[in-house]
Amino acid sequence: MKVIDNIKRDLNNYQxxxxxxxxxxFFDLAIDGKVKIDDVVEYFQGFYLDRANLELQVETEDATxxxxxxxxxxxxxxxxxxxxxxxxxIDYLALDNNLVTMDNDLWxxxxxxxxxxxxxxxxxxxxxxxxxxxxxxxxxxPDMSREEIVNALHKFxxxxxxxxxxxxxxxxxxHKYAIKYNDQLxxxxxxxxxxxxxxxxxxxxxxxxxxxxxKRGFEIVELENYRSGGSEKELLxxxxxxxxxxxxxxxxxxxxxxxxxxxxxxNLDEGTSQEIKISIEGDxxxxxxxxxxxxxxxxxxxxxxxxxxxxxxxxKEKFANSYQYIIxxxxxxxxxxxxxxxxxxxxxxxxxxxxxxxxxxxKYRFELISNKNLQDSKLQNAFEQVVxxxxxxxxxxxFAGHKLGDLFRNEIPKIxxxxxxxxLAIDNNYNIKGSIGQGNWARVPWIAIMDxxxxxxxxxxxxxxxxxxxxxxxFYLTLMQGVSNKNETKLIEDRDRxxxxxxxxxxxxxxxxxxxxxxxxxxxxxATICYKxxxxxxxxxxxxxVSDLEAILKIYDxxxxxxxxxxxxxxxxxxxxxxLSVKEKIEEIHSYINxxxxxxxxxxxxxxYLSLKTKxxxxxxGISGTGKxxxxxxxxxxxxxxxxxxxxxxxxxxxxxxxGSDLLGYSDIKGEFNPGPLIDFIKEANRDRENTxxxxxxxMNLARVEYYFxxxxxxxxxxxxxxxxxxxAPLLKPEDFVKNEDKEEYAGIYLSDNLFIxxxxxxxxxxHPFSKxxxxxxxxxxxxxxxxxxxxxxxxxxxxxxxxxxxFLKSEYVTLNDCSPEDKELVQQVVDRxxxxxxxLQKASLHIGYRVRDEICFYxxxxxxxxxxxxxxxxxxxxxxxxxxxxxxxxxxxxxVLLDLFAIVSGTEKYSKxxxxxxxxxEIVDYAEENEIKPYPESxxxxxxxxKRFEEDGFTAYWL
Numbered sequence: 035m036k037v038i039d040n041i042k043r044d045l046n047n048y049q050x051x052x053x054x055x056x057x058x059x060f061f062d063l064a065i066d067g068k069v070k071i072d073d074v075v076e077y078f079q080g081f082y083l084d085r086a087n088l089e090l091q092v093e094t095e096d097a098t099x100x101x102x103x104x105x106x107x108x109x110x111x112x113x114x115x116x117x118x119x120x121x122x123x124i125d126y127l128a129l130d131n132n133l134v135t136m137d138n139d140l141w142x143x144x145x146x147x148x149x150x151x152x153x154x155x156x157x158x159x160x161x162x163x164x165x166x167x168x169x170x171x172x173x174x175x176p177d178m179s180r181e182e183i184v185n186a187l188h189k190f191x192x193x194x195x196x197x198x199x200x201x202x203x204x205x206x207x208x209h210k211y212a213i214k215y216n217d218q219l220x221x222x223x224x225x226x227x228x229x230x231x232x233x234x235x236x237x238x239x240x241x242x243x244x245x246x247x248x249k250r251g252f253e254i255v256e257l258e259n260y261r262s263g264g265s266e267k268e269l270l271x272x273x274x275x276x277x278x279x280x281x282x283x284x285x286x287x288x289x290x291x292x293x294x295x296x297x298x299x300x301n302l303d304e305g306t307s308q309e310i311k312i313s314i315e316g317d318x319x320x321x322x323x324x325x326x327x328x329x330x331x332x333x334x335x336x337x338x339x340x341x342x343x344x345x346x347x348x349x350k351e352k353f354a355n356s357y358q359y360i361i362x363x364x365x366x367x368x369x370x371x372x373x374x375x376x377x378x379x380x381x382x383x384x385x386x387x388x389x390x391x392x393x394x395x396x397k398y399r400f401e402l403i404s405n406k407n408l409q410d411s412k413l414q415n416a417f418e419q420v421v422x423x424x425x426x427x428x429x430x431x432x433f434a435g436h437k438l439g440d441l442f443r444n445e446i447p448k449i450x451x452x453x454x455x456x457x458l459a460i461d462n463n464y465n466i467k468g469s470i471g472q473g474n475w476a477r478v479p480w481i482a483i484m485d486x487x488x489x490x491x492x493x494x495x496x497x498x499x500x501x502x503x504x505x506x507x508x509f510y511l512t513l514m515q516g517v518s519n520k521n522e523t524k525l526i527e528d529r530d531r532x533x534x535x536x537x538x539x540x541x542x543x544x545x546x547x548x549x550x551x552x553x554x555x556x557x558x559x560x561a562t563i564c565y566k567x568x569x570x571x572x573x574x575x576x577x578x579x580v581s582d583l584e585a586i587l588k589i590y591d592x593x594x595x596x597x598x599x600x601x602x603x604x605x606x607x608x609x610x611x612x613x614l615s616v617k618e619k620i621e622e623i624h625s626y627i628n629x630x631x632x633x634x635x636x637x638x639x640x641x642x643y644l645s646l647k648t649k650x651x652x653x654x655x656g657i658s659g660t661g662k663x664x665x666x667x668x669x670x671x672x673x674x675x676x677x678x679x680x681x682x683x684x685x686x687x688x689x690x691x692x693x694g695s696d697l698l699g700y701s702d703i704k705g706e707f708n709p710g711p712l713i714d715f716i717k718e719a720n721r722d723r724e725n726t727x728x729x730x731x732x733x734m735n736l737a738r739v740e741y742y743f744x745x746x747x748x749x750x751x752x753x754x755x756x757x758x759x760x761x762x763a764p765l766l767k768p769e770d771f772v773k774n775e776d777k778e779e780y781a782g783i784y785l786s787d788n789l790f791i792x793x794x795x796x797x798x799x800x801x802h803p804f805s806k807x808x809x810x811x812x813x814x815x816x817x818x819x820x821x822x823x824x825x826x827x828x829x830x831x832x833x834x835x836x837x838x839x840x841x842f843l844k845s846e847y848v849t850l851n852d853c854s855p856e857d858k859e860l861v862q863q864v865v866d867r868x869x870x871x872x873x874x875l876q877k878a879s880l881h882i883g884y885r886v887r888d889e890i891c892f893y894x895x896x897x898x899x900x901x902x903x904x905x906x907x908x909x910x911x912x913x914x915x916x917x918x919x920x921x922x923x924x925x926x927x928x929x930x931v932l933l934d935l936f937a938i939v940s941g942t943e944k945y946s947k948x949x950x951x952x953x954x955x956x957e958i959v960d961y962a963e964e965n966e967i968k969p970y971p972e973s974x975x976x977x978x979x980x981x982k983r984f985e986e987d988g989f990t991a992y993w994l
Contacts, residue, residue, distance in 0.1 A: 056120040067141030080233025091168040186229035244316025251578040254316035283338040297391040311397040319345040428475035442468030504550035512565040522758030538564040554854040616900040626672040645813035656817030662794040691737040694745035705772030719789040734793035760787040788840035910970040922991035939970035955982030
């Protein structure tokens with residue numbers, strides 16, 4: 035068109051930027067060919083201010099002082115300059131009564147497409163000008179979050195929409211595209227300008243701006259379809275997505291030929307084609323409309339884009355669910371022998387293209403319609419229900435039976451599974467689980483998507499989550515690590531390593547996820563590898579939510595492929611187990627021990643594991659030859675802690691040990707430090723924090739434990755969370771040394787949370803008994819039940835070691851305050867039972883304190899988290915290991931305590947009323963041996979024998 039050509043010619047050889055910027059201001063601001071001079075001047079000044087604020091060169095060195103000093107130039111000075119120079123030199127703009135105008139005849143000749151072409155041309159000229167003359171244009175759209183853009187939309191509604199400039203922008207042909215948000219339309223460049231805090235929309239508009247917003251989940255529409263009251267133009271026709279859509283195009287039904295010819299203002303002759311333009315969500319593509327000559331009676335019209343790979347790829351991406359479904363079905367049909375299989379997407383999952391006309395012949399707008407399930411907004415509605423209702427429910431409503439529980443545990447997982455399998459056509463190898471807490475409301479509820487090949491629990495491994503902030507202002511789609519077996523340092527290290535190794539696409543990795551001030555929320559934040567944030571009141575459309583889900587599933591699959599590839603060549607004798615659950619790891623340990631020819635009672639390995647995790651000091655007690663030392667050695671070997679790699683050490687206790695120096699070391703008369711057998715092992719564990727270290731103190735009670743071990747027992751009680759790990763106070767201080775080299779080497783060594791001490795003790799007349807100080811600080815596992823027929827020849831098992839990192843055994847809890855609100859129900863259940871038991875123990879001054887209470891709770895919590903033993907069996911183990919060993923004496927009160935406890939553990943009151951001097955020892959033993967005792971059979975049998983011994987000897991103790 036002549037007007038466009040003349041304007042381009044006017045700009046083509048201009049040697050300063052000023053004329054470009056005035057033209058840019060005019061075409062961005064004009065209404066009906068007119069714009070106030072003051073608005074042009076503000077725009078003009080704002081452009082150069084933006085350059086100055088971005089620390090870019092404002093203009094060439096010979097520029098006028100008004101421009102060079104734009105930050106100090108007044109608006110009046112800039113206005114005088116604009117009037118005098120650029121406006122005076124522009125042929126097609128004039129100044130008339132404080133209005134910059136274009137001749138009405140010229141303006142009327144310009145369509146929206148013409149203005150869009152001129153604006154794109156001006157933007158390119160400006161970019162070229164600055165690139166060639168002042169070292170670069172570099173005024174691209176800054177990286178902004180969806181949240182910042184939404185805030186700009188709200189600000190536009192509040193401060194701009196009703197102003198003269200923006201009230202009727204939909205009708206203004208200077209604006210071709212708009213953002214459609216909550217059924218309102220917004221000017222594209224103005225919203226970005228507000229969000230970026232630019233003085234003017236200095237960046238390029240059009241496709242660049244549209245694409246920028248589309249990637250952040252905003253819908254871009256063409257304004258020509260909203261003119262005359264804001265209604266869409268009449269729909270031409272709808273096309274169901276099929277195989278041809280992704281390959282060459284589609285045939286137009288004869289029913290629509292007449293309507294198509296009318297909007298094109300001509301009929302297309304047979305055998306000819308016409309180039310067409312297709313606008314989709316702000317992007318424009320080239321294709322052709324063809325009238326195929328098939329020597330048939332009727333006319334065949336087709337829209338074809340065989341050679342436009344960009345459009346084909348665009349449609350494959352936008353209709354990924356249909357594309358993947360068709361690919362999968364075609365493959366199946368070809369395998370069945372069909373050469374050219376025809377696949378029709380089922381109606382319940384079908385997707386469509388709506389084709390609309392525009393004001394320009396041979397130009398159409400495509401509206402992409404995902405399947406009807408997406409239109410139901412099931413996921414969006416569910417999330418809205420959560421963010422609107424959850425916080426108030428947690429504050430004031432009953433947890434049990436609440437409808438939000440069903441929403442998290444059943445409804446949302448079902449929706450996600452349906453989208454994954456039906457719409458995204460991905461094989462369902464996922465376990466989808468939601469939680470609002472266990473017995474009490476969780477501060478931070480979640481829904482997890484776990485690949486079954488990678489993890490079976492959210493407590494470890496890598497998985498996808500939708501996780502909600504405590505106050506429900508926002509929620510996040512994340513790729514996350516399990517937090518149970520990692521301290522904060524490990525979480526951060528693994529997070530950063532995964533971020534560096536994965537292509538996380540458009541997901542955020544800025545550590546700005548904000549869930550809760552509570553400890554568990556903090557760990558979730560540190561565990562997040564990448565995320566997308568959704569705001570309450572601005573949850574994206576179902577289409578965007580599913581698109582984001584698909585994107586993170588691809589990232590998750592990339593992680594899985596990389597993990598498998600990285601572990602294909604691993605050593606056969608050491609199995610990497612990051613993907614295994616704790617339960618599966620313990621099954622591997624069982625298998626290793628069996629392969630070595632050893633067998634232990636049911637539940638013992640699980641009990642040993644839970645005892646170590648509860649506290650890194652465990653005692654194995656019993657008569658000689660029952661496999662105590664062997665258990666420690668085999669368990670350590672099974673998790674790749676061996677003498678050869680320096681991560682297992684066996685120390686034989688000597689009868690003459692009398693103080694801590696026998697284990698840790700001492701300074702001799704010359705001031706030289708002589709390290710004990712344990713100190714260097716502890717030092718190595720401090721240094722190598724990623725691996726587990728196990729030391730076995732064999733025959734620990736050959737000497738008095740409370741003498742030589744008291745220093746370690748005391749320091750063990752100082753453990754606390756420090757910088758992401760559980761550590762103790764120093765074992766040795768600088769003042770314990772004489773020489774500087776000894777201070778440098780050993781001062782400050784502490785009990786780190788990757789170090790575990792196991793003591794074996796023989797309970798006979800040659801050894802020393804334990805004090806309550808020792809028993810309170812350890813889980814004491816008894817090895818006294820001997821079954822000589824417990825053997826098997828040629829036991830099956832895999833002699834393969836596993837190699838979990840140190841988090842496998844590390845304690846997560848030091849005090850009950852470390853537990854999360856989700857743990858409250860289980861903790862209360864344990865404490866209620868302990869209170870009943872403690873009331874009985876108190877009669878003989880044998881009651882337990884807070885330390886024992888806490889450690890029993892930790893044991894039961896770990897057991898519940900990893901699903902190792904049923905609750906009653908686990909509690910039975912704790913009675914045997916933490917409660918009953920305290921009972922000994924010859925007082926008549928001791929027998930009363932034993933009988934009252936027997937009533938609780940056996941579930942029978944039959945013997946609880948027995949009074950002295952009635953002898954019932956043999957009867958109660960027979961009862962415990964011959965009946966199916968519930969709930970705590972092992973404790974019942976032990977108590978029965980303790981009663982019998984009291985009656986026979988006038989004294990009883992746990993150790994028989």
